[in-house]
Amino acid sequence: MSAVPAVPPANRTERRDLAVAAAVTHELLDDHSPLIGLLDLQDMRDTVSALHAAFDEVTAPGQHVLHTFAVKAASLAPVLRRLGGLGMGAEVAGPGELALATAAGFPPDRVVLDSPAKTRAELREALAQGIALNADNPQELDRIAELIDAGPGTTGGHGPIGLRVNPQLGGGSIDAMSTATATSKFGVALRDEGARARVLRAFAEHPWLTRLHCHVGSQGIPLERMAAGVRATHELAEEINTALGRRQVDTLDIGGGLPVNFDSEETDPSFAAYAALLRREVPGLFEGRYGLVTEFGRSLLAKSGLILTRVEYTKNAGGRPIAVTHAGAQVATRTVFAPDAWPIRVAAYDAKGRPKTGVPLRQDVAGPCCFAGDLVARDRALPPLAPGDLTALLDTGAYYFSTPFAYNSLPRPAVYGYAYEPDGTLAFTMLRRAQTLAEVVAESGGDL
Numbered sequence: 001m002s003a004v005p006a007v008p009p010a011n012r013t014e015r016r017d018l019a020v021a022a023a024v025t026h027e028l029l030d031d032h033s034p035l036i037g038l039l040d041l042q043d044m045r046d047t048v049s050a051l052h053a054a055f056d057e058v059t060a061p062g063q064h065v066l067h068t069f070a071v072k073a074a075s076l077a078p079v080l081r082r083l084g085g086l087g088m089g090a091e092v093a094g095p096g097e098l099a100l101a102t103a104a105g106f107p108p109d110r111v112v113l114d115s116p117a118k119t120r121a122e123l124r125e126a127l128a129q130g131i132a133l134n135a136d137n138p139q140e141l142d143r144i145a146e147l148i149d150a151g152p153g154t155t156g157g158h159g160p161i162g163l164r165v166n167p168q169l170g171g172g173s174i175d176a177m178s179t180a181t182a183t184s185k186f187g188v189a190l191r192d193e194g195a196r197a198r199v200l201r202a203f204a205e206h207p208w209l210t211r212l213h214c215h216v217g218s219q220g221i222p223l224e225r226m227a228a229g230v231r232a233t234h235e236l237a238e239e240i241n242t243a244l245g246r247r248q249v250d251t252l253d254i255g256g257g258l259p260v261n262f263d264s265e266e267t268d269p270s271f272a273a274y275a276a277l278l279r280r281e282v283p284g285l286f287e288g289r290y291g292l293v294t295e296f297g298r299s300l301l302a303k304s305g306l307i308l309t310r311v312e313y314t315k316n317a318g319g320r321p322i323a324v325t326h327a328g329a330q331v332a333t334r335t336v337f338a339p340d341a342w343p344i345r346v347a348a349y350d351a352k353g354r355p356k357t358g359v360p361l362r363q364d365v366a367g368p369c370c371f372a373g374d375l376v377a378r379d380r381a382l383p384p385l386a387p388g389d390l391t392a393l394l395d396t397g398a399y400y401f402s403t404p405f406a407y408n409s410l411p412r413p414a415v416y417g418y419a420y421e422p423d424g425t426l427a428f429t430m431l432r433r434a435q436t437l438a439e440v441v442a443e444s445g446g447d448l
Helices: 012-025 041-056 077-085 095-103 120-129 138-150 195-205 223-244 271-281 298-304 333-337 437-443
Strands: 002-005 035-040 065-070 089-092 111-113 132-135 161-166 209-213 251-253 291-296 305-317 320-325 346-349 361-366 375-382 390-394 414-420 425-432
Touching: 012 035, 012 041, 012 305, 012 346, 012 390, 012 414, 012 425, 035 041, 035 298, 035 425, 041 065, 041 077, 041 271, 041 291, 041 298, 041 414, 065 111, 077 089, 077 095, 077 414, 077 425, 089 095, 095 111, 095 120, 111 120, 120 132, 120 138, 132 138, 132 209, 138 195, 161 195, 161 223, 195 223, 209 223, 223 251, 223 271, 291 298, 298 305, 333 375, 346 375
Parallel strands: 035 414, 065 089, 065 291, 089 111, 111 132, 132 161, 161 209, 209 251, 251 291, 320 361
Antiparallel strands: 002 425, 035 305, 305 320, 305 390, 346 390, 361 375, 414 425
């Protein structure tokens, strides 16, 4: 499917507005599909390029760096395949995500498995495939040791193995997203009594343990705290290698979690700002003595995507105007259930996909789910909305449309990528088909 020829705009906002109008022209929205996801493929390429350039600027010549994409942020095989083609690896957190990464064509040496609850079967498969594996705790290390001893031995036959540590630096503005608190469920808590000594002993006992992993960042975490986590991990690696008298720790996995600005079009913070901060705060990280792995997700795709839906009805209740749409908790789960922590921008378009104008009116934008709190925007100033208009939930390219919530058995929406062809034509590419009602029934055990 393609629109009329146009000069490809460099501006993300202009591309989005043209894509919305083209989606209307091609009737991607109708009674059977009143909700779709759209992903700006050019913006995705630009963001991945910015990540690589940011770290190329600070790393030593020849230093090995693997940037992996956190698959949970966009669990769509065609998107993963494109990211792989842009030089990304894949960070997976369970058997489903590993299967997606495999289906998308990521080779084992570009896959990293993280999870706090890996089963023996998952560990055995990871070791057999030769993918990188980060153990979460000492009990998991014991399981890995048992599997290695029962398998090909400690001299080969498996991929790199690391240990996740928690420097216990405190939380951020979103408690549920804070992974480095004193009581976080993730990693070995380094400040607990005796923990550091146990980590050193684990590396001494297991020569196949060659990596340290730390993931402090996430939405609501300041960059300075993220850098402090990386610094603590680097210091621990130096301590381990010094104590052992050999360079056993050869790679540091510094995680991801760069926050996203959901307040405006600006990309802030940038990968360049974060890399420069790391260069200042942890200069030894970039001397070339350690390989580096990153695990960014949300920050790579959030601003590239939007959820587009039709306004089905408008009404008033208690003097409050309400626009009822088809995008609610099933695609904007975090925003609906934690609106203060996850507010998102909403753009208004008319029935032809043109940006709406008019004196802003404070109104609620509601979703279709059958509970009162299913609102994606509350008391938001927007141009007056009418039935047939469109609303776009912005900055939703990560997590939102790719990991829907099956509330009310609402079908998963279709997702399209959009980009300009060499001839200047805007083209849509199917990234996920809309789920049919028959598939909803089958998934719910209808054939049993």
